[in-house]
Amino acid sequence: MQDGQLAPGAKLPSARDVQAQYGIANSTAQNALRVLKEEGPIYFVQDRGVFVRQLSPRAQFLKRYHEGLEEATAQYRADEDAHRQVKHFVWDGLTEAWRQQGPDTPLITQW
Incomplete structure (x- = not known):
């Protein structure tokens, strides 16, 4: 996101997809997304997914x-x-x- 590879509005993989891709626990993937949301570079839309913030x-x-x-x-x-x-x-x-x-x-x- 910071290096511009993911444009604002780009949809990110779900926690479940991240879990499967990297072989990590679902809770770890959810925590990573939660931290990114708290720090501000992403936002969640109910039933649609996770997106990169402008x-x-x-x-x-x-x-x-x-x-x-x-x-x-x-x-x-x-x-x-x-x-x-x-x-x-x-x-x-x-x-x-x-x-x-x-x-x-x-x-x-x-x-």
Whole structure:
């Protein structure tokens, strides 16, 4: 539901169907549906089934915000990796140049 695979209004399997599909106790399946109903992402319609609820504007905002944070975090990590690779490339090049010039050449000891 949260990742958008189940659209608002989509019908969910019954507790009995979940029980059969996953080989769990019917009470476990019913409890799972009850918890989801209490948390808000689903609702029950008597004699019709269980359905996915439309996200509130606040929940939609929080979902987009969370997705944005995940994207920014991934980009930060990629940038950090690139920076680390450049740093090692430069440092390795300086170290090799120093080795070729001999031990009397001053070596940069801090980056």
